Amino acid sequence: MSKRTLFLLLLIVSCALPVSVKAADIPQGFQIRPLIVDLNADRGKTYTINVNLMNVTTADLVYKGAARDFKAHDESGTPEVLLNSNLPASSSVAGWISIPQNIAIKSKQNKTFPVTITIPPNAEPGGHYGVLQFSGSAPELESTGVAAEASVGTLLFIRVNGQATESLELRDFFTMRGQSRSSWFEYGPITLVERINNTGNVHMRPTGEVTISNMFGKTVATLKVNEQKNIVLPTSTRRFDQTLHKKWLFGRYTASVSLAYGTQGQVLLGTTSFWVVPYKLIVLILLVLAALVLTIRFFIRRYNAKIIQKALDEKAKNNRP
Numbered sequence: 001m002s003k004r005t006l007f008l009l010l011l012i013v014s015c016a017l018p019v020s021v022k023a024a025d026i027p028q029g030f031q032i033r034p035l036i037v038d039l040n041a042d043r044g045k046t047y048t049i050n051v052n053l054m055n056v057t058t059a060d061l062v063y064k065g066a067a068r069d070f071k072a073h074d075e076s077g078t079p080e081v082l083l084n085s086n087l088p089a090s091s092s093v094a095g096w097i098s099i100p101q102n103i104a105i106k107s108k109q110n111k112t113f114p115v116t117i118t119i120p121p122n123a124e125p126g127g128h129y130g131v132l133q134f135s136g137s138a139p140e141l142e143s144t145g146v147a148a149e150a151s152v153g154t155l156l157f158i159r160v161n162g163q164a165t166e167s168l169e170l171r172d173f174f175t176m177r178g179q180s181r182s183s184w185f186e187y188g189p190i191t192l193v194e195r196i197n198n199t200g201n202v203h204m205r206p207t208g209e210v211t212i213s214n215m216f217g218k219t220v221a222t223l224k225v226n227e228q229k230n231i232v233l234p235t236s237t238r239r240f241d242q243t244l245h246k247k248w249l250f251g252r253y254t255a256s257v258s259l260a261y262g263t264q265g266q267v268l269l270g271t272t273s274f275w276v277v278p279y280k281l282i283v284l285i286l287l288v289l290a291a292l293v294l295t296i297r298f299f300i301r302r303y304n305a306k307i308i309q310k311a312l313d314e315k316a317k318n319n320r321p
Helices: 003-010 279-318
Strands: 012-016 030-033 036-041 046-055 061-072 079-082 103-105 110-118 126-137 147-160 168-177 190-198 207-213 219-225 237-244 251-261 266-276
Touching: 030 126, 036 046, 046 103, 046 126, 079 126, 103 110, 168 251, 168 266, 190 251, 190 266, 219 237, 219 251
Parallel strands: 036 147
Antiparallel strands: 012 147, 030 046, 046 110, 061 079, 061 103, 061 126, 126 147, 168 190, 190 237, 207 219, 207 251, 251 266
């Protein structure tokens, strides 16, 4: 998961201030470690993770913790926190977690505390996903009813051991010009897109590369796919983009993608083709060539006309008595 995605997910700020309170007076800002926990777990067992919160503000804060389930929100990989999850107890991470409440941390200080995760005996094998959310507010504002909190969280990717299904499918593989799908281009750069659907019950991290060859079979570029090892959640589709930055290209090109995933060496394969025809440049060259041909023909005709006229003048001169 990219740093930008983590920032968007983990730093959710909400303010509801009365007229008498200025936003600048409300302390905000804290850090959490770790940002992501990837846990392989057995049913019926309890696991402990240590969470560290740091208060980076100039005021003392009191933190409240909550555990939530989450799912994939869109194809960018941004998770959607489920405030009212209706998942059963056998698959709801929110119900597996014991999290401390009312953690007081002084300004510029940090505190480490345990969070326990108890996997129920009837937990469904496969992937389960949650977030530990912590919100901090100034102690003196709690009794006023003023809500001014900054919220951060730790993502939990829990894989419950048992019968797991590791299955991905390449739903789509195509090229784009700007924001539109296209297989015809005037010049680069060219965006290549893979849409990968997770049809299994555990999260996967597909990685690999796209190889681009010209019409003669020569490789012109190799692009890495998912170097950050971002996750595709079960029952969701995630999109991965790469950019071919070469500007001057010509002809038909073939792009081949190969992605490895899972614990059994599974591979996804796909191909797509596209054309690069710099038609404006070609039209300009043709116009220049046409103008050159017309100019040459003009001067040839003019030269021939002079030769013919000179011959006629010589003949007329020789025929005079």
